[in-house]
Amino acid sequence: MSNKRSRTLAERIRENFDELTRAEHQLADIILENYPVSAMGSITTLANASRVSTPTVARMARKLGFSGFPAMQIALREELEATISNPIAKHERFAESAPDTHILNRFAEAALENMRQSLKRIDPKTFDSVAALLSNSENDVYVAGGRITHTIAQYFFTHMQVIRKGMNLIDSGSSTWPHFVLNMNEGDVLVAFDIRRYERDLLRLAEMATARGVTLVLFTDQWGSPAARHARHVFNLRIEVPSAWDSSVVTLFLVEALLAAVQTNTWGETRDRVKSLEELFDKTKLFRKFS
Amino acid sequence: MSNKRSRTLAERIRENFDELTRAEHQLADIILENYPVSAMGSITTLANASRVSTPTVARMARKLGFSGFPAMQIALREELEATISNPIAKHERFAESAPDTHILNRFAEAALENMRQSLKRIDPKTFDSVAALLSNSENDVYVAGGRITHTIAQYFFTHMQVIRKGMNLIDSGSSTWPHFVLNMNEGDVLVAFDIRRYERDLLRLAEMATARGVTLVLFTDQWGSPAARHARHVFNLRIEVPSAWDSSVVTLFLVEALLAAVQTNTWGETRDRVKSLEELFDKTKLFRKFS
């Protein structure tokens, strides 16, 4: 009897089916036939589809325990939301022993939500185009970041350098970037990271580079850096976390995914380069042997 | 080119995202955030949820190619109908239009799994202890990373430098690290990142530092760096992804969570530092004004 979760509309209809009249049966059938979409439009649409009058629909909503047709619709939407909301982890408790309010869990929730939202906004076509662009070693690639994102840019650069030749990391904050622009040729690629607060220098760099025929790939946040207007491809990422700063986790994630894609595209070439690199490391004995 | 099936609302939003204005971005975010339910109510509900005016919603509907808001809603319902009646589509909720085998989705799955597994292994008590350790500005903090993790170390360092004084970043790869050890005092903290393949230098640094009474906090992978035997606190993180390299996403996540915790602990002090920093930036006009 005392069901915590409120019953669904479908359940209510089935429970009360016997109490329903002829016209209401007709209506109920239509609702269940294409549930829940058929009941998501206007009362008139539903009435017409069921070949009953609008008052019949309103009356049935009441009969099923709602205050009126709109209330029924709201309940239906909530139902739908519960059904299709992304199942991933929403109800999983991660660091189980930590209370929900612990910063670790709050941060984890936020990070996962950022990930989910960002993925929704990434167009796989864009992703593939960018991967292809970066896989073409005919053209040079320049990488630039801002104050905070510089480390992400560096991370990207470090890995890309293993994958292919023609990689350039533009120093952050320094005034040397115009020198880099001098070397850029039409068809080259500039990968820029610009998260709020957006930096003037980066906007100028983007302007000057694109003016020279360089293709700009931009990693930015959900609000969009002003450099986006110059960009061929833009990734809008979600970066909000319970902290005074923005999160770079999703940015790093996308960078890694791109690296994986490029690496796959260029495997023949990359393989040799990785091998040579390993040999170099062996010679310098930088690493410990790993069993 | 000529797509038989008409584009979904989500696709339209992504395609035209660049053409959208500030308020429209806000709106688009809300629509995508809880897609498609958030847009199934009245225009007013949606406007309020997005904190924009109703005309903005109506205008965007037009901009996206619908005759008005109701038309958009009808399209959305049809979309929903198609989705619900087609169970295969249900699994594509993630990066909707990307098939499950797309690298983006495979990578996302892996990253989320890494996150989940890592969080299970993190002891909140350890986390809190480390946060407390780093919040005590009496003692200096040294940060060191390896070839790949250096960028993460740098990220951590950059933010910590804003939060507190006494931060030191040990150059990676260089042979200067013994100089840093000279300055270390008992009670100081060394935060080290050592992911496979573990680096000899880092092990030696850990040995020498702990010998001087320094507390070692180690970020490593699930197998555990050899430096772990010297560490007071160890974070074992899951780092495997479908790629030739390991993922640093979870490492970065934990670093950010720690930053948030430390920042909360030291807010009184941090606040002033952040303020001063903002003023410095204002003077240098490095950033664009952000409204």
Add this chain to the structure above:
DNA sequence: AGTATATTGAAAAATATTATACACAGTTTA
């Protein structure tokens, strides 16, 4: 069969929703 009761839908009233007009603020351009 005749009366009472329940069901139903047309029409109108009440209410909610959506679109439009317009003014203001911020930004860009000349």
Add this chain to the structure above:
DNA sequence: TAAACTGTGTATAATATTTTTCAATATACT
């Protein structure tokens, strides 16, 4: 620096939706 433009929200008009009223019709019961 002013003028033109763009984007945005408030107020309001236009439109659609929902509810109510009420008469017509069907059904049940004596």
